[in-house]
Amino acid sequence: MIMTGQHISAKPGALKNMAALALDVGLFISEFRLCDTIAEYLADLLAQSHEDPARCANFSSLLINEIIELAFRSAIPVGRIDFNLLRNEALVRASVAFSYDRNNRAAWSSFDRSADSSGQHPAHHLMMLAQAIGVSLDIEIDGDDRVTLIADFLPREAVR
Amino acid sequence: MSRQTSSFSAEFNEINQEIVLSGRMRPRSVQEIASVINMVRRSLAESGSTAYVNVKRLTHMNMTAFRCLAEVLKSACEQKPQRMIVVVTSSVIAWSAPLFQTLASTQPNLSVEIYDSAFYPEQTFVEDESFIPILRTQTKMTWRHEREILPRHGLRDGLTIADICCGIGDFATLIKRQFNPTRLVALDHSKKSLEYARRVAAEFGLNSIEYTYGDASQMLLADNQFDFVTCRHSLQIWTYEQVAKLFSHFDMDVEMGPKSRRLLNDAGFDAIKVESFMVTNLDGDPQDFADVIEAWETVYAGQMAVRRGDTPDFIRRFRQGFKDHVLAALHPKGYAGWPIWAASGRKPY
Numbered sequence: 351m352i353m354t355g356q357h358i359s360a361k362p363g364a365l366k367n368m369a370a371l372a373l374d375v376g377l378f379i380s381e382f383r384l385c386d387t388i389a390e391y392l393a394d395l396l397a398q399s400h401e402d403p404a405r406c407a408n409f410s411s412l413l414i415n416e417i418i419e420l421a422f423r424s425a426i427p428v429g430r431i432d433f434n435l436l437r438n439e440a441l442v443r444a445s446v447a448f449s450y451d452r453n454n455r456a457a458w459s460s461f462d463r464s465a466d467s468s469g470q471h472p473a474h475h476l477m478m479l480a481q482a483i484g485v486s487l488d489i490e491i492d493g494d495d496r497v498t499l500i501a502d503f504l505p506r507e508a509v510r
Numbered sequence: 511m512s513r514q515t516s517s518f519s520a521e522f523n524e525i526n527q528e529i530v531l532s533g534r535m536r537p538r539s540v541q542e543i544a545s546v547i548n549m550v551r552r553s554l555a556e557s558g559s560t561a562y563v564n565v566k567r568l569t570h571m572n573m574t575a576f577r578c579l580a581e582v583l584k585s586a587c588e589q590k591p592q593r594m595i596v597v598v599t600s601s602v603i604a605w606s607a608p609l610f611q612t613l614a615s616t617q618p619n620l621s622v623e624i625y626d627s628a629f630y631p632e633q634t635f636v637e638d639e640s641f642i643p644i645l646r647t648q649t650k651m652t653w654r655h656e657r658e659i660l661p662r663h664g665l666r667d668g669l670t671i672a673d674i675c676c677g678i679g680d681f682a683t684l685i686k687r688q689f690n691p692t693r694l695v696a697l698d699h700s701k702k703s704l705e706y707a708r709r710v711a712a713e714f715g716l717n718s719i720e721y722t723y724g725d726a727s728q729m730l731l732a733d734n735q736f737d738f739v740t741c742r743h744s745l746q747i748w749t750y751e752q753v754a755k756l757f758s759h760f761d762m763d764v765e766m767g768p769k770s771r772r773l774l775n776d777a778g779f780d781a782i783k784v785e786s787f788m789v790t791n792l793d794g795d796p797q798d799f800a801d802v803i804e805a806w807e808t809v810y811a812g813q814m815a816v817r818r819g820d821t822p823d824f825i826r827r828f829r830q831g832f833k834d835h836v837l838a839a840l841h842p843k844g845y846a847g848w849p850i851w852a853a854s855g856r857k858p859y
Contacts, residue, residue: 386536386570402721402722404731405604405722405730407730408569408570412570416573419574475577476573478612479573482608483608484608
């Protein structure tokens with residue numbers, strides 16, 4: 351399932367790896383401070399190609415941090431959590447993938463526009479934030495109760 | 511360098527009716543910021559017809575903090591519908607205004623103000639493209655002194671450098687070529703000047719200069735990452751009384767040069783050095799010097815004084831001072847000078 355805020359079409363095949371970080375989920379959720387640390391790290395990397403790296407990093411870290419905080423609150427302490435940055439000429443994509451509690455499958459899978467307005471979906475506030483600052487956000491859920499949160503940043507246009 | 515997820519300050523200025531939140535506000539839970547939220551709630555309850563929530567230096571925030579603050583603001587708006595709440599943001603922080611605007615769109619008595627959208631009235635004068643050749647001539651005249659002076663203040667090859675208020679970036683390009691810094695960040699509050707600076711740097715193949723938008727009081731650069739920080743021709747040093755008064759009208763202090771030693775002391779710097787040098791009509795082509803003075807006349811007497819509402823008679827006399835200066839610069843036996851102060855200090859470890 352894909353939920354889209356303001357989707358920017360980009361062929362996945364056209365995206366190239368920029369950075370990847372994998373952590374044991376148990377380690378990750380043991381320390382809240384890691385959310386901020388990882389968000390700043392990824393935002394700094396993401397902003398390298400922007401004409402104004404400092405300002406772009408500040409802007410993108412807002413949403414990346416929120417994605418990571420959602421993962422912090424939702425991930426089960428099993429397996430690993432993956433952080434990825436990919437890029438093509440049009441955008442830089444930040445994604446975070448983790449396994450959620452299967453008891454919450456209904457909540458994660460129940461998203462639609464009306465559910466969004468009710469505020470019950472785990473990513474409700476994240477979607478609101480993405481829309482407020484004009485960044486495209488997707489959520490992909492696979493059959494193994496693993497979710498991938500995806501934010502697409504336009505490297506040149508996001509911060510003017 | 512370690513960073514704290516929440517390292518912020520919050521205070522209420524009763525006189526200005528202003529709540530100031532600054533720093534990084536990324537709490538894990540609402541309880542972590544309960545004391546701040548209570549302070550905001552109390553302050554709003556005590557405020558008069560207009561209250562200000564100043565977040566222009568709140569550089570980081572998570573939705574836990576935002577939602578909590580939003581609830582307090584909404585509640586305050588509903589409790590006193592006649593009272594205005596103004597959230598003051600900065601254009602430097604790109605997410606701030608759009609995020610708080612979502613809140614303002616639901617509350618008729620809450621608005622968002624971007625404080626620096628009209629904070630630098632003099633900025634438009636120097637952004638005028640016709641002024642660029644003059645700025646470049648100025649730098650050409652001062653650089654021959656600066657390249658000698660800067661090493662005395664600690665600049666050497668291979669440092670990490672920030673140039674604050676870089677303008678059109680000409681000084682940054684000269685620093686890059688002369689001192690080969692390992693990293694050079696150049697910051698200015700004029701997007702137009704930054705665009706020009708990027709273009710010029712690209713033309714010279716100097717692609718490693720990082721130009722960034724910000725102002726001297728709001729930078730998104732982490733602390734303690736630079737070996738050497740420059741800020742030139744932004745703390746102008748003028749001895750003309752009328753110019754000082756004119757600049758004062760535009761909230762500028764042109765007497766920063768003589769004050770620099772005390773200011774650096776007060777800021778806690780050590781190893782303070784202050785010196786001055788004189789750019790003169792004898793340094794190079796006197797016409798260059800005259801061109802600069804004439805450009806100043808156009809900006810200060812022709813534009814700023816007019817905008818201030820000075821009388822034609824005052825402007826005529828004001829112009830005459832510049833014309834006398836030009837006359838001295840171009841006269842075969844004349845001597846005209848532009849005194850410049852150079853001050854530096856070392857931030858204690």
